[in-house]
Amino acid sequence: MAGSVHPFHHRYLLFLLLIIGAASTVSIAAALSLDLHHRFSDRVRQWEEDHGLPGAWWPEKGTAEYAAALAHHDRVLHRRSLADGSVLTFADGNATYRIDNLGFLYFAVVELGTPNMTILVALDTGSCLFWVPCSLSPGIYSPGQSSTSQKVPCNSSFCNLQSNCSGANSNCPYFVRYADDSSSLGILVEDVLYLRREDATSKTVEAQITFGCSEYVEGMNTALPYGVFGLGMGNTSVPSILSSKGIILDSFSMCFGVDGIGRINFGDKGSLDQEETPFNIDNRGFYNISITGIEMGNTSIDLDFSVIVDSGTSFTYLSDPVYTKFTESFNAQVQENRRKPDNSLPFEFCYNSSSRYSFRRPNISLMAKGGSKFPVSHPMLMFIEKQQNVYICCLAVFKSHGFNIIGQNFMTGLRVVFDREKLSLGWKKFDCYSTGNSSTTPLQNLSPAPSPAPSPGVAFEPSTSAEAPKPTSNHSQQIYPPYFVPTSNGKS
Structure with a gap:
């Protein structure tokens, strides 16, 4: 959270103090010199392992994972210089709702576009793409009715199906299939997602994001049209987009309440006492x-x-x-x-x-x-x-x-x-009501359909089945x- 010192930093401060303490035993007349070691170096890895810390989990030097970790570390430092540490949530509040008649999934209400449209979405850490129904139902979301909407061209870095494009400037298509064989296809668009700060100001943040505009859905219950809010680690997920723009720290939390009421906060790194x-x-x-x-x-x-x-x-x-x-x-x-x-x-x-x-x-x-x-x-x-x-x-x-x-x-x-x-998962037993103030928008007007819908589940590539x-x-x-x-x- 903002203003807190992470345990990771505590360990490296301790490491630095140990080095300084050892150097102080040398003659005062001698110049103080410190050996600087990279976070992923063999020396630091060995020190971590000797002290029961997670050095043994770091990638081996010279591997592709090692190079990827270095690049990730550099990007993190850059993003930290941009983000101010604020925790954000949806403009409608950080409350999430487990709707049993829709597959026992947690849902949230999001606002998109100009003027803003309110949409119900399932929160899914097992997939990356955020998509909403567009032409499936009137009054949900339509790029043509939003003054801030732009269609994503095929030459965009977000376009993963460039081989299906007729040209570099044509609309980028998307297709996602889930483990239960349900699927969604359409085109990628860019528009405003409305967020707010989880502090005393409750300041609104307008974030420009890329998401899917679904033209066809198969295998999901469309009696109550809803989208899927992908929260995975891919570059198309909303947490990835927000952190790459320096809007949040690259972390988020979800609280899963016993009574079916939960919370979601972007930029939240949890607490020092979590596992x-x-x-x-x-x-x-x-x-x-x-x-x-x-x-x-x-x-x-x-x-x-x-x-x-x-x-x-x-x-x-x-x-x-x-x-x-x-x-x-x-x-x-x-x-x-x-x-x-x-x-x-x-x-x-x-x-x-x-x-x-x-x-x-x-x-x-x-x-x-x-x-x-x-x-x-x-x-x-x-x-x-x-x-x-x-x-x-x-x-x-x-x-x-x-x-x-x-x-x-x-x-x-x-x-x-x-x-x-x-690159870690944290957890703690928690009362979701103690996470702060929340705007709990009632769902009376979002009556669930009578029959259960398939779980969005984990998203697989089209060639994979489960x-x-x-x-x-x-x-x-x-x-x-x-x-x-x-x-x-x-x-x-």
Whole structure:
């Protein structure tokens, strides 16, 4: 946050003081000399490793990752000289809303164009492009009705589909497909996104950004038209654009409230007491971290695997052997009887419960690289069986094939910081209402559609496919809509 000193800087100040302290033992008549070492040098790396700090996670000298890290470091210094450290959020306020009938995703209200148009968008850290529906519905957003709108030409650095262009000055097309096979296509435009400072001034900031103007959407519920606000690490994401212009520090935070109300703040680097782990370098723009084990109640599971942290995926996906070890350990420590497989429920591990609050589960923590614990406070989803009035508690984890994703259900109850400057993920148990004042625009006029929409999920290149669970046709006929269950922690 503005005015605070980051722990990273504390460590290097300490490093400098240690050098000065060692030099002070030399004769006063001798000239004081200091050896200066680059942040990524072998000497500094060794010193960090000897003191249990994250030097071992830095890229090896001479590798492509090493060169990329140096270039990233230089860009960060330049951006810092431009940004004043202010935290920004949307002009309508920093509140976000989990809408269960739209795939259990978090949404925010954004304002675009001149005059400004209000649009509902799903917040997705698993993809980079921000796009909104244009010709799909009247009164949403139209480039022709905004005096500040400009179409992006094919020779722009933001245009990733130049091979599909008829000429350098023709309109740049975009196409994005998500893990559940939903997709959006259209053209790129540039216009004003309205933000405001999260301080006493609440000053409005007009940021010129590039985003997608969607002309066709497939696989998403369009009864309530909404866009997807990509927050990934690619150059087309809004955090990347804002930080490259020096408007914010290259970091943002999202708070995921237990009650479905959250927060988002751009330029927020979190607090000194938060847990952290480094990102794995991922050229696809994902927030990828390493997990070294799982604490499940009275059991510790030694596993090494990487996961994508994705707010745009409703639930959590684990591939084998992680999925099997996770679910078997969970099942062994639950006292309630497991239900037989049921086509009306999309989850594999479900249990009958006598009431909303009687189900007890083991404590769950993911052990992140570096030793930090990522607490999983709300892994369960509850259904109510209509005919027998039975409460059904399900472990909201799906088995995947070849990829692991921490969905937003595992982030519930946390403030998660995506520090792209430091290349680290931070988190802390948090009350989202304590993050400051917020304008909580009511959503009465944004009535959700009656049927759930597919999760935007992680965005993949068009040549890549991924399996996602599909709800069964008789699901809504047998059980009431699900909601997150306030289960009790504790060893069984």
